[in-house]
Amino acid sequence: MKKFLGLIGMLLLVVTLGACSKTNSSTNTKESSQATTSKVSGVNKDTLAVVIPSADHGWLAGVAYYAQKECKALGLKSYKVITSDNVNDQASQIDELISQKVGAVVLEPHTSELSVAARKIVKAKIPLIIFDRKVKADYNGFVAGSNTDIGKTTADFLGDKLQGKGTIATLSVPSSGSVSSERLAGFKAEMKAKYPDIKLVSMTADSFTQEAGLKTAKDMLTANKHVDAIFSIDDESSLGILQAINEAKRTDVKYLSGVGGSQSYFKKIKNNKSDITLFTATYSPTMIQEAIKEAKQVMDGKSVKKENIIPTTIVTKDNVNKFLNAKSPY
Incomplete structure (x- = not known):
C-alpha cells in the first residue's frame, strides 16, 4: 500500500512539474516576441514576422527600432523581429517561419539571392511584404524609397x-x-x-x-x-x-x-x-513602419499597393524638428 501511494505521489509530482514547465514556456514566448532576436521560436499563425539583416550600420539599427515601435503601436498580440548576419542564416530563418506557418512576413533581404526563399513564402500562401531591396517573387507588396x-x-x-x-x-x-x-x-x-x-x-x-x-x-x-x-x-x-x-x-x-x-x-x-x-x-529607416502596416492589412484580408515608393523629402533647418527622435539609435 505504501509503495502504491508513493507511486501515485511521484506521478502527481511529474504532472505538476510538467504543467509548470508549460506555463513558464508560454510566458517566455510572449516576452521574447517583444524583443529583437535572431531566433524563430515562439511563432504561430497569428504572428507577424519581420525578417531583417543584423545592424552592421546605423541605418539598420534604426530599421530594427522602428519595426519594434510600429508593431507595438499597432497593438499586435504576436510579432517577432528576427535578425541575421548573412544570406544563409536568413534563408534558414525563412524555412523555419514557413514550417511554423506564421501569419505574414515582412522581409528586408540581404541580397537578391533571397529570391528563392521569398518564393517559398509565396508558395506556402503566407502574405509577404518586401522592404528596401527587391527580390524576384510574387510578393503582396514592396515598400522602399527611391x-x-x-x-x-x-x-x-x-x-x-x-x-x-x-x-x-x-x-x-x-x-x-x-x-x-x-x-x-x-x-x-x-x-x-x-x-x-x-x-x-x-x-x-x-x-x-x-x-x-x-x-x-x-x-x-x-x-x-x-x-x-x-x-x-x-x-x-x-x-x-x-x-x-x-x-x-x-x-x-x-x-x-x-x-x-x-x-x-x-x-x-x-x-x-x-x-x-x-x-x-x-531615405529613412522609418519606412519599415509602412511595410509593417501593409503586412497587418494583408493579414486582415485587405489589399495593398504592389509597389509603394516613399517620396523623398528635403530636410533643412526649417523642418528638421519634425524628424528628431531622441530615442532612435540612428
Whole structure:
C-alpha cells in the first residue's frame, strides 16, 4: 500500500512539474516576441514576422527600432523581429517561419539571392511584404524609397540654390553597389538636363563611415581650390565631410547634403551656426513602419499597393524638428 501511494505521489509530482514547465514556456514566448532576436521560436499563425539583416550600420539599427515601435503601436498580440548576419542564416530563418506557418512576413533581404526563399513564402500562401531591396517573387507588396529620386531631388535643390553655376563635388561609394550608382545617376542626369553649366568633380570613399567621409573629403579639398557644394550620398559620410571642411578652414563650401535619416546629422542641421547650409534627403529607416502596416492589412484580408515608393523629402533647418527622435539609435 505504501509503495502504491508513493507511486501515485511521484506521478502527481511529474504532472505538476510538467504543467509548470508549460506555463513558464508560454510566458517566455510572449516576452521574447517583444524583443529583437535572431531566433524563430515562439511563432504561430497569428504572428507577424519581420525578417531583417543584423545592424552592421546605423541605418539598420534604426530599421530594427522602428519595426519594434510600429508593431507595438499597432497593438499586435504576436510579432517577432528576427535578425541575421548573412544570406544563409536568413534563408534558414525563412524555412523555419514557413514550417511554423506564421501569419505574414515582412522581409528586408540581404541580397537578391533571397529570391528563392521569398518564393517559398509565396508558395506556402503566407502574405509577404518586401522592404528596401527587391527580390524576384510574387510578393503582396514592396515598400522602399527611391535612390534615383534622391539624386534628382538633391540636384534640383542645389542647382536652384547655386542658380545654375558653380562646382559641386559628388561622393561615390562603389562598395554599396546600386545604392551609390542610382543616387549618383539620378543626380547627374538632372544636372545635365537642367544645370549644364555646373561643374561636377568626383570623390570616392570605401564605405559610408564618418572616417571614410573625412579621408576622401580631405583629398578632394586639397585637389580643388574652390567647391561650392558637396553631394554626399549618406548622412554618416556627411559628418566626416563636414569635419574635413572645418579642419581645412574652407569658406568656399556653402552647401553640404546628406542622405538617410540620421539623428546625429539632423542635430547638426538643427544646431548649425556656420555659413554652410546643411541639409539631407530622406531615405529613412522609418519606412519599415509602412511595410509593417501593409503586412497587418494583408493579414486582415485587405489589399495593398504592389509597389509603394516613399517620396523623398528635403530636410533643412526649417523642418528638421519634425524628424528628431531622441530615442532612435540612428
